[in-house]
Amino acid sequence: MENLNYLFAAYCVIWTVIFGYMFVLSRRLKSIQAELDALKACEPGEGKSCKDTCACSG
Amino acid sequence: MKTIDVTVPKKGLAVEILGGLTFVMVLLSLWAIFIYVPTERVMGIVQKIFYYHVSLGFNTFLAFFIVFIYSILYLWKRDFYYDIVAHAAAEVGIVLCSLVLITGPIWAKPIWGTWWTWDARLTTTLILWMIYIAYLMLRSAAGSDAQKARYAAVFGIVGFVDVPIVYFSIHWWRTIHPVVIKASGMSLAPEMKQTMFISLAAITLLHIFILTLRVKVGLAKHTLEGLKIKLTAGH
Numbered sequence: 001m002e003n004l005n006y007l008f009a010a011y012c013v014i015w016t017v018i019f020g021y022m023f024v025l026s027r028r029l030k031s032i033q034a035e036l037d038a039l040k041a042c043e044p045g046e047g048k049s050c051k052d053t054c055a056c057s058g
Numbered sequence: 059m060k061t062i063d064v065t066v067p068k069k070g071l072a073v074e075i076l077g078g079l080t081f082v083m084v085l086l087s088l089w090a091i092f093i094y095v096p097t098e099r100v101m102g103i104v105q106k107i108f109y110y111h112v113s114l115g116f117n118t119f120l121a122f123f124i125v126f127i128y129s130i131l132y133l134w135k136r137d138f139y140y141d142i143v144a145h146a147a148a149e150v151g152i153v154l155c156s157l158v159l160i161t162g163p164i165w166a167k168p169i170w171g172t173w174w175t176w177d178a179r180l181t182t183t184l185i186l187w188m189i190y191i192a193y194l195m196l197r198s199a200a201g202s203d204a205q206k207a208r209y210a211a212v213f214g215i216v217g218f219v220d221v222p223i224v225y226f227s228i229h230w231w232r233t234i235h236p237v238v239i240k241a242s243g244m245s246l247a248p249e250m251k252q253t254m255f256i257s258l259a260a261i262t263l264l265h266i267f268i269l270t271l272r273v274k275v276g277l278a279k280h281t282l283e284g285l286k287i288k289l290t291a292g293h
Binding site: 006010013014022029033 | 103104107110111114156157160164165167268272275279281286
């Protein structure tokens, strides 16, 4: 079982990076989706004023 | 200039099946690596890094090949969808290439006695990583969306030249990097070969799953920007 620490380190790095990247992507998607939903409410015909949603104020 | 008017795709059945299949294959690959395959006689247990290291390397090439193909498609069709996929594949490719560059030295230290050496395979892989980092930097620096996509597409095509150089570097130059795939085939024991193919399938599925997610982010961002322009023009 010599060099077990190297094997452990390699697989730890692989899964940390992969899960970390997937987590970042999910958060990015969620935040864009939220902004998109807020802006869609401002579109003509949606019956809401842009003043009702903070996303439209910028 | 064609643009796309997309609604962000919802999580479909295909993505759920892909996710489930990826999960099963990853578990199977870990079982094969840590339980099924025998420990290599010379290098010992640290050789088990090989199965994911090679699979990640193959998928790095695949990701940059997708960049290459979709960059050609963008320049030909001028449709932003192709640019979004090329951008997504480049980003995922960099993550995979980074993992190759990290796991390689972790394997090399106990075997070669050093973390890094300026060997042909290692050096060309590092250059490949730098090329696609430059690709992302170019994207953030260029002007309008169309200009950004055009410059990136040209860079994505030219940058791919390094991929065959990385692959053939171990044949063209004197190297200490192991040569697994030879003209005569794969020089591996049957159990090792099976584990290699299971790992390759698992990482390829994982790659496709992550790329699907990243493309979805790109499409959502594109839709958001389009909507912002539409609303600003309407006010």
